[in-house]
Amino acid sequence: MDKIVELNGVNKVYGTNRVVKDLNLFVEEGEFLTLLGSSGCGKTTTLRMIAGFEEPTTGTIKVQGENVEAKEPFERNVNTVFQSYALFPHMTIYENIAYGLKVKKVSKAEIKKSVLEMLDLVQLNGFEHRYPSQLSGGQKQRVAIARALINHPKVLLLDEPLGALDLKLRKQMQLELKRLQKKLNITFIYVTHDQEEALTMSDRIAVMHDGVIDQLASPTEIYEHPKTKFVATFIGETNIYDGCITSIKGEIANITLENGEVSVKCPEDFSILEYASVSVRPEKMKFSTKKVDGFGLVAQVKDYVYVGSVLKCIVALPNGNELKIERLAGQELPKVGSKCYPYWNPEDAVLIHNESHYIFEALNNIKLA
Amino acid sequence: MSKSRLNFKANTLPAIVMVGPVVVIMVLLIAVPLIYVGIMSSCSIDEFYNVTYNFTLENYIRLANQDYLKIYSQSICIAFITTLICILIGYPFSYFIARTKSKKKKILYMLVIIPFWTNSLIRIYGWRTFLGTNGWLNIILQLLNITDEPIDFLYKTGATVLGMVYCLIPFMILPLYTSIEKLDVTLLEASSDLGAGSMKTFVNVILPLTSGGIFSGSLMVFIPCLGYFFVSDILGGGNSDVIGNLIERQFQGGNNWPLGAALSIVLIVVTLALVKVYQKLGGDMDALGV
Numbered sequence: 001m002d003k004i005v006e007l008n009g010v011n012k013v014y015g016t017n018r019v020v021k022d023l024n025l026f027v028e029e030g031e032f033l034t035l036l037g038s039s040g041c042g043k044t045t046t047l048r049m050i051a052g053f054e055e056p057t058t059g060t061i062k063v064q065g066e067n068v069e070a071k072e073p074f075e076r077n078v079n080t081v082f083q084s085y086a087l088f089p090h091m092t093i094y095e096n097i098a099y100g101l102k103v104k105k106v107s108k109a110e111i112k113k114s115v116l117e118m119l120d121l122v123q124l125n126g127f128e129h130r131y132p133s134q135l136s137g138g139q140k141q142r143v144a145i146a147r148a149l150i151n152h153p154k155v156l157l158l159d160e161p162l163g164a165l166d167l168k169l170r171k172q173m174q175l176e177l178k179r180l181q182k183k184l185n186i187t188f189i190y191v192t193h194d195q196e197e198a199l200t201m202s203d204r205i206a207v208m209h210d211g212v213i214d215q216l217a218s219p220t221e222i223y224e225h226p227k228t229k230f231v232a233t234f235i236g237e238t239n240i241y242d243g244c245i246t247s248i249k250g251e252i253a254n255i256t257l258e259n260g261e262v263s264v265k266c267p268e269d270f271s272i273l274e275y276a277s278v279s280v281r282p283e284k285m286k287f288s289t290k291k292v293d294g295f296g297l298v299a300q301v302k303d304y305v306y307v308g309s310v311l312k313c314i315v316a317l318p319n320g321n322e323l324k325i326e327r328l329a330g331q332e333l334p335k336v337g338s339k340c341y342p343y344w345n346p347e348d349a350v351l352i353h354n355e356s357h358y359i360f361e362a363l364n365n366i367k368l369a
Numbered sequence: 370m371s372k373s374r375l376n377f378k379a380n381t382l383p384a385i386v387m388v389g390p391v392v393v394i395m396v397l398l399i400a401v402p403l404i405y406v407g408i409m410s411s412c413s414i415d416e417f418y419n420v421t422y423n424f425t426l427e428n429y430i431r432l433a434n435q436d437y438l439k440i441y442s443q444s445i446c447i448a449f450i451t452t453l454i455c456i457l458i459g460y461p462f463s464y465f466i467a468r469t470k471s472k473k474k475k476i477l478y479m480l481v482i483i484p485f486w487t488n489s490l491i492r493i494y495g496w497r498t499f500l501g502t503n504g505w506l507n508i509i510l511q512l513l514n515i516t517d518e519p520i521d522f523l524y525k526t527g528a529t530v531l532g533m534v535y536c537l538i539p540f541m542i543l544p545l546y547t548s549i550e551k552l553d554v555t556l557l558e559a560s561s562d563l564g565a566g567s568m569k570t571f572v573n574v575i576l577p578l579t580s581g582g583i584f585s586g587s588l589m590v591f592i593p594c595l596g597y598f599f600v601s602d603i604l605g606g607g608n609s610d611v612i613g614n615l616i617e618r619q620f621q622g623g624n625n626w627p628l629g630a631a632l633s634i635v636l637i638v639v640t641l642a643l644v645k646v647y648q649k650l651g652g653d654m655d656a657l658g659v
Contacts, residue, residue: 053558073561086559090577100563103573151564 003065004187005050005078005155010059011149021211025057027155027189032181034190034198037208038234043191044159046208047133051080057362062249064154078155079148083163085140087132093119093143094128100151100190118146138169145180155187161275162197174200190299195235199223207231229352232279237325240279242354245272252294252346259317260296265347277352282326284348287315292343299323301336315340409630418624428631437615441488444611447601448594453535455541456583457588458534463545463582467552469613478546481539489536493603496532497523500604506527524606532600537593543585588647612636 005027012020027033035043048054050061052073061069068076079100087286095102097118101111119125122142132140141161149154154221161177176223178201181188198205199219207230217225221234226232232240243257245266253266255278266277287299290317299315302322306312311324313333322343327333334340381387409422410518431437466477499505502519510516522528552575560570598613607614612632619629 051558051562072566073558074413074564074566077654080559080562082512082555082559084553085554086553086555088556088559088574088578099565099573100561103560146560147563241564 002029003027004063005189005358006060006062006065008047008060008062010046010049010056010061012042012058019211020049020056020290023211023213025213025216027042027187027204029154030185030187031203032178032188032190032201034192034202034205036192036195036198036205036234037209038193041208042211043193044209047080047157047159047189047191050155051078052076054343064301069337074291074300077153078157079151080157081141081144081148081161083160085132085144087140087143087147089132091131092128093124093130093135096132096143097128097150099147100126104151114150118150121149122146125311129157137165138173140155141165141173145177149184149186153186155189156181157191158188160192161190161264162192162194165205165338170197177201190327198234207234209234221337225350226352228273229277232277232350234240237324238279239282240277240352241321242277244277245270245274245276248272253351254294255351257297258319259321261294261300262297262343262349263294263346264349264351265352270351271351275354277354278349279352280344280349282312282324283310284344285323285325285342286344287313287325287334287342293340294346295341297342299340300340301334301340303336304333379408379601405631406633407626410634412627412630414625414627420626428628429635431628432631432635440610441612442615443609444595447530447533447609447611448591451530451537451594452541452587452590454530454534455538456587457587459538459541459545460583463542464549467546467549477615481542485539490599490603493532493536493600496528496535497603523604524608524643526605526609529601529605529609529611532604533597536597536600537590539595541587544585544589545579545582548579552578584650588643592643595636595639 003026005025007023007025010020010023010025011018022043023046025046028279032038035046037043045054049056049069050063052068052075056069059069060067062314063076063078068253073080088099091099094115097115098111101114106114115128116125119128122145124139124142124146127135127139129141135143144161147267158177162173165173174197177188190198190201193202199222202219204216205219205222207214207222209228209230215222215231216227222231222235226235226238229240232238241257241259243255243262246255246261247254248258248266248270251265252263253270255262255276262278270276297317299317301313302316303314304311310326313327315323315325317323325342342350397441397457408422409420410428411426412420413425413427415421432442464475464476469477497504500522501507502521502523504522506522507516507519510520538655556574556578557570560574595611596613598611599619601607601609601611601614602617616629616632616636619625619632623629
């Protein structure tokens with residue numbers, strides 16, 4: 001597949017604030033890529049640089065192999081769907097959608113054909129003579145999408161387009177957007193802070209944190225094999241603890257945590273005595289009334305929370321840390337207040353390099369010396 | 370809750386005391402004089418210029434006089450040119466102060482407001498001193514050898530228009546500023562994103578969305594411009610009279626109050642008609658500050 005958008009060493013600095021740091025990103029043609037992160041992580045700035053509303057301080061941006069960083073937004077073959085919809089309030093829906101063709105001086109007959117086609121695509125036939133103020137949030141969003149698509153852009157940029165919609169409508173629009181993207185085979189670059197949305201829609205997710213892409217991978221990969229502590233905690237719920245790898249036997253590593261030792265499947269790039277974090281999803285956690293081989297955690301059942309399909313158990317470790325464990329409702333469970341032994345299948349847990357392990361090592365070296 | 374309501378009533382003066390003075394002032398100073406002007410406009414004068422109270426429409430018929438018609442059209446012409454110049458100067462200025470992020474924004478805004486603190490009559494006299502044959506402008510021009518003899522700037526229609534623009538431009542800038550500041554920047558980004566250059570964005574998006582400000586500003590410049598007689602008196606020297614001059618003259622030198630009253634009534638009706646048109650076109654009454 002071809003790279004349709006390329007960002008190379010892009011930095012964006014506002015005053016003394018470095019919002020985007022040495023960003024490298026390649027977007028493949030026809031894919032649905034999501035920039036995911038909490039507010040202030042630089043995801044919207046990145047999108048705005050691709051759209052042309054912001055200029056990168058340093059670095060290059062290529063669209064279809066052509067450098068665009070000095071080009072105006074209207075000179076790039078990308079279009080944007082804005083979070084606030086940004087529909088022109090003084091124009092009808094028809095005029096709004098036709099705008100991109102009108103400024104290009106396309107003939108009236110052709111405009112009409114295209115606009116009706118677009119209205120059909122977003123299922124808003126018959127709305128052409130209304131004004132944006134007469135539409136609901138979801139309908140406005142569809143108009144914004146139709147307006148952005150009428151120029152047949154190579155890339156569609158979407159800046160939290162569903163942010164203002166209620167949950168039910170948002171879920172429906174997510175599926176619809178995905179359907180639209182597949183049908184038109186256009187590259188979508190989608191910005192959101194909603195991790196569920198990202199997991200549902202994307203081909204690939206770039207998790208951004210503090211101006212840097214922490215991990216760029218498929219939703220499954222991101223969920224099951226997070227590369228950093230931030231990714232592990234940001235995507236879904238997880239139990240995460242720091243510890244030291246004390247032994248590696250074949251594929252299994254023994255990690256000593258503050259509360260005891262645990263076993264985790266160990267990838268090749270980890271070595272003995274390294275400080276690392278262990279992340280286990282609540283649905284992968286188990287607990288037993290007897291001690292399990294390779295696990296030294298002892299905990300007390302604190303509470304059960306019924307959330308419909310599953311039962312969430314909260315168990316407390318001796319140092320006060322809590323673990324979240326998800327069980328299917330209806331199973332027999334230890335009583336609140338009783339002792340239990342949390343464990344998991346070693347391959348269900350993920351070992352993550354601790355970003356600060358170099359500091360621990362340095363401290364150790366000092367101690368040894 | 371009912372208790373606090375009772376307390377509220379007990380702690381407040383009766384309505385008649387609270388609203389009464391305002392009503393009295395409004396009635397005595399606005400309603401009564403207006404009615405008086407209305408009655409006056411239907412009276413006539415005897416040969417000694419005494420007002421005789423009888424009902425006649427003669428004054429209104431006299432308004433259609435050839436000489437008066439000339440002054441109406443001249444006054445409307447001055448008002449129109451003044452409004453146009455105010456838009457041409459005021460729009461870029463308002464756009465700049467509404468959009469700039471620099472700290473000068475407040476200073477620029479204050480520069481528009483501060484002249485209000487000085488009486489406009491005094492400021493217009495200032496212009497006369499500045500523009501006169503012995504005024505600063507001529508002194509500077511002569512020092513720079515641009516002209517040998519002083520140029521006569523005063524007592525021309527141009528001087529009147531200058532004074533009008535100077536007096537009235539804040540009334541254009543303030544509503545324009547409000548409407549431009551309300552403009553959503555993402556709309557401009559959207560327009561640019563869809564392929565419009567800055568000129569097309571201006572014509573298709575910025576201008577239509579700020580037309581309300583242009584219109585209310587125009588109304589607030591145009592209407593006073595018909596009546597600011599002191600500007601044309603001081604700077605125009607009787608060569609560029611506006612409707613306000615006509616009215617003033619009937620009350621002062623002409624000593625024909627009924628005719629002056631009839632002119633005033635016509636001006637009020639025209640003004641109300643313009644405001645009505647403004648309202649019909651979807652104008653915001655709050656933007657006029659009335």
